Amino acid sequence: MAQESSQGPDRGLHRVVVIVDENSNPFELGCATEIFGLRRPEIGRDLYDFRLCSPEPSTLMRDGFFTLAGVAGLAAADTADTLIVPNRPDVEVPRRTAVLDAVRRAHARGARLVGFCSGAFTLAEAGVLDGRRATAHWQWADTFRARFPSVRLESDVLFVDDGDILTAAGSAAALDLGLHVVRRDHGAEIANSVSRRLVFAAHRDGGQRQFVERPVPDLPDESLAPVLVWAQERLDSPLAVADLAARASVSPATLHRRFRAQLGTTPLAWLTGERVALACRLIERGESRFELVARRSGLGTATNLRALVRRETGLTPSAYQRRFGLDGRTG
Structure with missing residues (x-):
């Protein structure tokens, strides 16, 4: 019933x-x-x-x-x-x-x-x-x-x-x-x-593959979790794929294969998605200085911020702020 x-x-x-x-x-x-x-x-x-x-x-x-x-x-x-x-x-x-x-x-x-x-x-x-x-x-x-x-x-x-x-x-x-x-x-x-x-991943982009291979790992430290957490704590730093690979103690090619197998996306696409998500949260919390948002989220410039936020959300940062910012929320 x-x-x-x-x-x-x-x-x-x-x-x-x-x-x-x-x-x-x-x-x-x-x-x-x-x-x-x-x-x-x-x-x-x-x-x-x-x-x-x-x-x-x-x-x-x-x-x-x-x-x-x-x-x-x-x-x-x-x-x-x-x-x-x-x-x-x-x-x-x-x-x-x-x-x-x-x-x-x-x-x-x-x-x-x-x-x-x-x-x-x-x-x-x-x-x-x-x-x-x-x-x-x-x-x-x-x-x-x-x-x-x-x-x-x-x-x-x-x-x-x-x-x-x-x-x-x-x-x-x-x-x-x-x-x-x-x-x-x-x-x-x-x-x-x-x-x-x-208790579910906050954001997996729709463009990720349906069928994600999950082979039994040869070594127990092949999980991406440690490097993902490490990167999420440093999104405002100039991280590159090579930095993630170095942190995971693997080559960039191996890291790329693991991202594809475990997450169905590339390291760069994941990193960009995490930065855009952080930028959106900063905007929602009331930060209206978009150059500062861009720096804190690792997106670099307000121009890059505008392009990526619009690509991911369909809204410009200003429109996103009006809709989801502190002044725009209802209830």
Whole structure:
């Protein structure tokens, strides 16, 4: 059994609604609930008005593990500011018409749509992904392309943010995309707080690879954790990949291979992402001197800061400050 909503309705908050349908995956449902549905006493305010809905009073979840009941009816999807569509392991079975119609109505009125894992199939069946970028789990890439050739599938990334439609790849990527949405809505500081509550990486860029090789290490000190912590404590210093390699006592080529294997990205891309995240936090905390932000975050100049913050967030530092800075926050 489930309650209709984990928090009382408050139309002053952005409403996130999850459609649960027959054979939906519990993990992605749990991810959505953890990220968008829990109260945040550590933040001091709620971030979203969250609810579940279903086309049936009782919904049998994946493989009959359990039955979900006591949630809102499908009409709740028509109140969503963000609608998370259902997914399931059997991608060959079409979604019921009522669910697809709800997705189409949400898209037509400008709601944000989110698909976790095979949820991209639901979005594509509804016809809202035609000509758009999306991703899905790598094992279904060929099937997806064959069925939906008009969708621009990016099969080797964690998630795709195409503005008002966002899709995540495999199950764990739902957490990455969910935190990305929180970061987009509330800024890096709040997203970091949510990630700490989840004990999950605060920021993995959507462009990282889905399939990350994790071979059994030959030596116990091959973990990147020590060098990552060391670098995060020195982001304002002129660190280069060679410095990270020296700290790890390996060659730059070996470090590059380990980053690719363990994080699915390059040392330089990771370092740049960490610096941009620090810059965003400084801006959110009230620092308006962008040259100083650039120096403290290791980005060098205000020009470089503007370019990288805009690339990562879609906003200029000034716009980011107006939206997420101390004076721009609400609640």
